[in-house]
Amino acid sequence: MPSAYYQPLEPQASDDNDERWAIEDDDEQSSGRTERSSQYQHLHTRCYPQQLLATGDQLPSMGMAPRLRGAGTCRRSYCIMLLLIVVGVCFVGYFFVSPQSAGRGDDGAEDANGIYEPHNGKDSTTGHALNEPLHICSESPEDRRVYIQDKPRSAYAQLPVIYFVTPTYPRREQIPELKRLAYTLLHVPRLYWLVANDQERCDTFLDTLLSGFGIPYAHMASPMPSEFRKSKPAPRGVANRRAALQWLHQQNITNGVLYFGDDDNTYDLRLFSEIRQTQRVSMFPVGLIAEYAVSVPVVRDGKVVAFLDSWVAGRRWPVDMAGFAVSLAYMSQYPNVNMPYKPGYEEDLFLRSIGLRIDQIEPKGANCTEILVWHTQTKNKKSAVVRLNSEFLDGRSNLGALFQSLKLMGVASASDTEGPVAMISKNGKSKSHSFILS
Ligand SMILES: *[C@@H]1O[C@H](CO)[C@@H](O)[C@H](O)[C@H]1NC(C)=O
Numbered sequence: 001m002p003s004a005y006y007q008p009l010e011p012q013a014s015d016d017n018d019e020r021w022a023i024e025d026d027d028e029q030s031s032g033r034t035e036r037s038s039q040y041q042h043l044h045t046r047c048y049p050q051q052l053l054a055t056g057d058q059l060p061s062m063g064m065a066p067r068l069r070g071a072g073t074c075r076r077s078y079c080i081m082l083l084l085i086v087v088g089v090c091f092v093g094y095f096f097v098s099p100q101s102a103g104r105g106d107d108g109a110e111d112a113n114g115i116y117e118p119h120n121g122k123d124s125t126t127g128h129a130l131n132e133p134l135h136i137c138s139e140s141p142e143d144r145r146v147y148i149q150d151k152p153r154s155a156y157a158q159l160p161v162i163y164f165v166t167p168t169y170p171r172r173e174q175i176p177e178l179k180r181l182a183y184t185l186l187h188v189p190r191l192y193w194l195v196a197n198d199q200e201r202c203d204t205f206l207d208t209l210l211s212g213f214g215i216p217y218a219h220m221a222s223p224m225p226s227e228f229r230k231s232k233p234a235p236r237g238v239a240n241r242r243a244a245l246q247w248l249h250q251q252n253i254t255n256g257v258l259y260f261g262d263d264d265n266t267y268d269l270r271l272f273s274e275i276r277q278t279q280r281v282s283m284f285p286v287g288l289i290a291e292y293a294v295s296v297p298v299v300r301d302g303k304v305v306a307f308l309d310s311w312v313a314g315r316r317w318p319v320d321m322a323g324f325a326v327s328l329a330y331m332s333q334y335p336n337v338n339m340p341y342k343p344g345y346e347e348d349l350f351l352r353s354i355g356l357r358i359d360q361i362e363p364k365g366a367n368c369t370e371i372l373v374w375h376t377q378t379k380n381k382k383s384a385v386v387r388l389n390s391e392f393l394d395g396r397s398n399l400g401a402l403f404q405s406l407k408l409m410g411v412a413s414a415s416d417t418e419g420p421v422a423m424i425s426k427n428g429k430s431k432s433h434s435f436i437l438s
């Protein structure tokens with residue numbers, strides 16, 4: 001199957017307060033998050049304003065020019081009328097179709113720098129922002145598990161379904177990682193596993209493996225469009241998640257909960273009971289993320305007020321892909337739901353595309369004091385030290401209890417004098433600790 005078969009959405013044009021960013025590959029520990037999309041290790045770490053680089057015109061150039069030229073040979077008044085109609089159609093098309101029909105740049109890196117603009121969601125063919133062709137390799141909605149945890153399957157029949165989306169890609173560790181994940185998911189009732197593999201063809205070994213677990217699943221082939229493969233960093237895992245979003249759309253699923261769960265993370269079973277009741281968007285800490293060994297919403301009085309994450313880079317929602325869950329009833333109200341091919345900004349732009357407001361976020365994991373998901377990597381790293389004044393690590397926010405437990409587990413500790421100063425941000429802007437925490 002040619003990858004051109006996948007018609008990727010254009011990275012979207014600019015949001016209100018965004019600058020343009022280009023992301024440069026850089027393999028070690030500089031400013032940014034060094035390991036984000038778990039299974040995709042060699043990601044960006046630094047961001048530069050795009051103006052520093054050659055800037056292509058990201059905006060739609062439209063298909064109208066040729067048509068106008070053709071019409072220019074008409075001389076009679078009805079030709080002028082026709083011309084006006086064509087212009088009118090193009091004009092309407094510009095506003096309603098342009099986000100999807102804009103010419104795709106040849107350079108994937110340039111595309112990846114595209115800026116996101118929430119658009120009005122009219123798509124030329126589907127009325128939906130995503131328009132991915134889908135390649136289902138195998139699927140089974142049947143749950144063949146007899147018992148789950150300590151109860152027969154029927155005991156869970158009333159629970160909302162969790163659609164667990166796992167992007168994966170062929171590599172040495174793929175099968176063992178998926179097996180380990182499957183043996184976690186086997187304990188989770190009412191779960192539908194959407195496994196999207198970054199490969200042109202269906203892997204029949206995966207078909208057999210997945211169907212053998214007896215968990216309802218769909219296995220799809222979702223190769224990264226070829227024009228992105230050469231860009232650095234490549235938008236890994238995006239085609240996969242877009243395919244899963246398209247699957248949900250095609251199946252017209254408007255209840256249950258969506259969660260993006262990479263194949264190499266570690267999941268506490270309590271995570272699933274917590275996110276299952278998500279009303280709009282729930283958020284919770286993810287362990288072992290980047291420099292602080294944690295990415296976490298800052299919670300006060302049961303409300304999310306800011307974010308602690310070492311890589312802000314203008315992201316309004318500086319969270320990890322595994323750090324949130326979305327109600328599908330909520331998401332279905334946003335026909336523009338989208339995840340543009342923009343490395344490092346997938347979470348932010350996805351959450352922007354569903355109109356999230358900070359006061360709507362439901363903090364989980366005991367007000368974000370417990371870590372229920374870990375961005376595990378089979379790497380040995382020193383435990384993190386983060387500079388965060390102990391004066392603020394009391395009961396006023398979740399950070400006191402969270403860092404106490406991170407210390408007990410030997411993952412990270414807060415210090416008054418050592419380590420990088422903890423970045424706490426709101427609306428994509430860094431804030432002083434006292435502003436948020438005192
Ligand atoms: C979260 O914090 C709010 C406000 O302090 C409190 O009412 C609620 O019980 C807390 N939730 C949990 C699960 O601890």
